[in-house]
Amino acid sequence: MSIDSIYEPVQDGLELVERKLTGLALVNRPWVAKPLEYVLGGSGKRIRPALTLLAGRSYTYDLDKLVPMAAAIELFHNATLVHDDAVDKAMTRRGRTAVNRMWGEEIAVLLGDYLFSVAADLVCSIGSFRVMRMFAQTLTEISGGQLRETFNAYNWRRDRKSYFEQIYSKTASLFEAATGTGSILSGTPEDAIVALMNYGRDLGMAFQVIDDILDFSGDAGEMGKPVGGDLMQGTLTLPAIMYMEQNPKDRIIREIFEKHGDREKVDRVIKMVRDSMILDECYRIAADFCDKARRDLDVLPDAPPRQSLLDLAGYVIERRK
């Protein structure tokens, strides 16, 4: 199933979001235009703004509110990416040179702040306290989680529980906010708001587990970033945690972390994980999150937007980059 056909019920809204994002680069601050255009012109799948629109599609589909909200969610997401890349000194993002390499870390930090502020202003313009607080609290969740991850870098003593907490903060919280804000702004009944937020969270968990699988199984060229990056940077993800669970006497990951990254050993771990059943088990866990996400939608009316959300869960589990 193609992503375009999944997005079909909100295609009109997504086009307006795109126009809104493009318009932001034409601000009265010419020096911001170029990096802004560069960041927002990337080949992102726009999954988060699509979630906002799809969550609102089943009820009062008010594009005057949903378009700025969806644009703000996408800006916010890009702000966190730009800061993450600056922090990680990343070389590439989505197959292109990362902002921090293109214009330097200073610009990356300040551009991220700028994106946050423009996103916040868009959210303010909508006029709902509830979505505004949700938005602010999501930034607290994400930045608080990234702080923990950074303090925990190269710590090999982490278990699945801490991993799931981490990916909630990092990814699922924003998916949850995307469906949460979209549904709130569309006069959705309270039980359906809860359901859509649960869906967003579960889908986000699946999305991140797949992301972490791809860092072991993926094709570097296709993904636009090198494989094994998480281990190199001292981030313990599900496949690595499972490897340690299944090989309690093997100290290789510990050794990688003690050396703050060791390319040769990372490649060995990747090969061992690929040769084991670990990635299949990880896929099963991601599929469980997607199944749960689908079940979350039981309360929604049986209509095209619901079908798109169901299909999106299938898309997330099948993605290869």
Added chain:
Amino acid sequence: MSIDSIYEPVQDGLELVERKLTGLALVNRPWVAKPLEYVLGGSGKRIRPALTLLAGRSYTYDLDKLVPMAAAIELFHNATLVHDDAVDKAMTRRGRTAVNRMWGEEIAVLLGDYLFSVAADLVCSIGSFRVMRMFAQTLTEISGGQLRETFNAYNWRRDRKSYFEQIYSKTASLFEAATGTGSILSGTPEDAIVALMNYGRDLGMAFQVIDDILDFSGDAGEMGKPVGGDLMQGTLTLPAIMYMEQNPKDRIIREIFEKHGDREKVDRVIKMVRDSMILDECYRIAADFCDKARRDLDVLPDAPPRQSLLDLAGYVIERRK
């Protein structure tokens, strides 16, 4: 006049702000506590939260709204400092090791984001769209301005007009937001809101001019940072612009910028500026801003809060660190 006696009419509010800031470190994210405590425990003068409280003091002095607002303004200010120091790779801040040196740049970037988000959440909790938008737009102004400054680093072709625009973005916009939000939240009549925002802006302009003077005239030990830092980092401030105006054939600043900083030449420029009348002229410009700030207050009732704002203008012009 001591700062404590100036703050006297809002001493109760400032204590609550302090308690609020301390309380933030006791969050359910233990890993955030230490850097948060460190940042918020510095020896800042709390001039911005005092402005918020003093601006509200003449009308309905509602501490339930003003305390979170003033705390948010201080958090916001600290967020920008932490990011600026990360970007500038600063060694010290207020005489102490900068966060980026203490915990690394990664933590500094993420901690800044965290501070922004907590500030935004506090502002949301107050429940005024007008202050919320003002808050978001101030972040856009500041980060947009810092982006321009970074793109303009080591550009010696800058005039006074661009300098004044720059210090508005960098400093005066937050002073303006401090008095603006404080007055809005206190049921202040519209003409007095405008007056207090003008006061905040003019005071902020004076504050930054003095800051830029101190980078030439100050005592490194007293200020907690080295003198001449602006020239070393490629920032052209008022004294340097005046030096170039008065010595159009002297290429020393151009040479410093072409070499991206040259300690020996910077020290020579500092000496030449100190030996000239430039700093006196800069003081006169700062004093003009302060006089304007004082006149902005004509519409306010003649009561202790107004007197404190008048005295604060005197304090700003006299500060030596």
